[in-house]
Amino acid sequence: MLETLRKDADIIIKNAIESSLPDSAVKKALEKFPEVKGKIILVSVGKAGWQMASAAYNELGDRIEGGVVVTKYDHSKGPIGNLKIVEAGHPVPDENSYRGTEEAINAVSNLSSDDMVLFLVSGGGSALFEKPLIPTEDMEKLTSELLASGASITEMNTIRKRMSAVKGGKFALLCKPARVFSIVLSDIIGDPLDMIASGPAYPDKSTKEEAVAIAEKYNLTLTPLMKELLEKETPKSLDNTETYVTGSVKELCKSAFITSEKLGYKPFILTSSLSCIAREAGVFMANTAETYS
Numbered sequence: 051m052l053e054t055l056r057k058d059a060d061i062i063i064k065n066a067i068e069s070s071l072p073d074s075a076v077k078k079a080l081e082k083f084p085e086v087k088g089k090i091i092l093v094s095v096g097k098a099g100w101q102m103a104s105a106a107y108n109e110l111g112d113r114i115e116g117g118v119v120v121t122k123y124d125h126s127k128g129p130i131g132n133l134k135i136v137e138a139g140h141p142v143p144d145e146n147s148y149r150g151t152e153e154a155i156n157a158v159s160n161l162s163s164d165d166m167v168l169f170l171v172s173g174g175g176s177a178l179f180e181k182p183l184i185p186t187e188d189m190e191k192l193t194s195e196l197l198a199s200g201a202s203i204t205e206m207n208t209i210r211k212r213m214s215a216v217k218g219g220k221f222a223l224l225c226k227p228a229r230v231f232s233i234v235l236s237d238i239i240g241d242p243l244d245m246i247a248s249g250p251a252y253p254d255k256s257t258k259e260e261a262v263a264i265a266e267k268y269n270l271t272l273t274p275l276m277k278e279l280l281e282k283e284t285p286k287s288l289d290n291t292e293t294y295v296t297g298s299v300k301e302l303c304k305s306a307f308i309t310s311e312k313l314g315y316k317p318f319i320l321t322s323s324l325s326c327i328a329r330e331a332g333v334f335m336a337n338t339a340e341t342y343s
Contacts, residue, residue, distance in 0.1 A: 072098045072235060075296040076105035076170065079233040082294060083110075088164030091228075092117030092133060093154045095179035096172030096247060098235055100126045100135065103170060106233075107131050114168070118157050120150035120178045142193050143180045151181045151216060158221075161228035169221075172235040175247025176207055181215040184275055189213060192270065199268040207248040208256040208264055211284055213276065214248065218284035221250035222291050232293040243293055251291050254284035 092114050094103035099121035107114060107130050117133050119126070122140045129135070134157075136150030158167050182189040192213065196206045211218030222230050232251045234243060243252040261280045265272060272280070 072101040072172070073105040075235055076102050076233055077109060079294040079296045080106065080109050083168075083231060084166075084292075086113075086164070086166040088162055088166070088228075089115045090166050090168055091115060091157050091161065092119075092168045092170070093157065094119045094133075094170035094172075095121075095150075095154070095175040095250075096170075096235070097122045097125055097140065097174035097178075098172035099170065099175075099178070100130070102172060102233070102235065103133060104130050106168060106170060107133070110168075116157060117168075118150060118154040120147070120154065122174055122178065138178050140174045140177045141197060142190055143177045143182075144190075145186070147178050147180050148182070148186065151179050154179070155181065155216070155221075155224055158225045158228065161225065163227040163229075165228040167225045167228050167230045169230050169232040169251050170235075171232060171247045171250070173247070175250070176210055176217070179216060179221075179247060179250060180210075182213060183215055183279055184213050184273070188273060188276070192276070195270055196268070199270070201264065201268055204242070204245050205264045205268075207245050208261050209270070209280075211248050211254060211256065212258070212261055212279045212282060216250050217248035218244070218254040218256075219249060219252055219288055220285065222252075222288045223285060225251075226290055228290070230291045232291060234293060234295045236295050243295060246295075251288070252293055253287050255286075256284070258283050 090110065090113050092103060092106060094100070094106070094117070096102070099119050103117075103119045104127070111131075114131065114133075119130065119133055119135045120138055121135070123137045126135050126137055134153055136146055136153060138144060138146035138150050161167070177193065180189070184192075193210070196209060207217070214220065216224070230251045234246055236246055242255075243249060244255045258281055264270075265280060
């Protein structure tokens with residue numbers, strides 16, 4: 051009996067993890083990829099940027115006319131078709147972050163309404179995908195100060211959005227009139243799409259009032275230009291984007307729920323609505339470990 055339970059638990063955990071890996075997550079989301087009359091340009095940013103781009107290229111191949119991958123140093127595993135690959139700084143952006151982002155902006159410039167930007171987003175995108183509206187040295191100091199302040203990722207991104215030309219939905223505006231099909235590999239509990247990588251192609255829910263309050267809370271050192279940018283509002287709606295979040299904790303739990311039922315179990319932590327948070331996943335894993343210890 052114990053051996054059967056151990057074997058089934060291994061299957062549940064293995065399937066859950068595999069369903070949340072970048073390759074599986076991208077392939078699943080691309081099942082919803084629409085017909086495109088014009089060009090397909092791929093832009094992939096984040097620590098999983100290379101792997102997500104590789105998975106997309108395996109699915110779409112030569113339909114992808116070009117694009118750019120911006121990922122963390124030592125995270126590229128070689129060429130991907132005709133895509134440009136740029137490795138850059140994380141968690142503090144550097145010159146390669148800015149160069150890679152400029153390459154991406156150039157790749158989506160001068161597109162038509164028939165064209166599509168396939169935008170792949172994963173954790174780390176806030177540092178890796180950046181075009182500052184302030185001097186680069188000020189951006190690096192601000193990022194370092196935020197990291198040292200104890201601010202949450204949501205608080206940091208609320209500030210960084212307003213200092214950036216691509217964050218907080220602004221990259222989607224740069225892609226117009228082309229459409230943007232985003233696949234987001236979530237690394238934040240609750241999957242807040244406007245906060246993952248600072249939401250380059252998603253309407254921003256945070257407000258300028260919240261940004262000012264965060265700056266005051268952590269006593270951030272702000273130049274006059276930074277203070278001016280904090281007072282500017284970010285895009286609250288976008289009409290050229292379609293977004294799918296995948297590979298998240300919720301997806302991991304959903305996979306575990308489905309596999310458990312197929313094996314004849316009645317999941318007692320995952321609810322029938324397939325909702326789950328990291329705390330629940332942690333309890334599940336802890337209970338499994340305790341059973342087998």
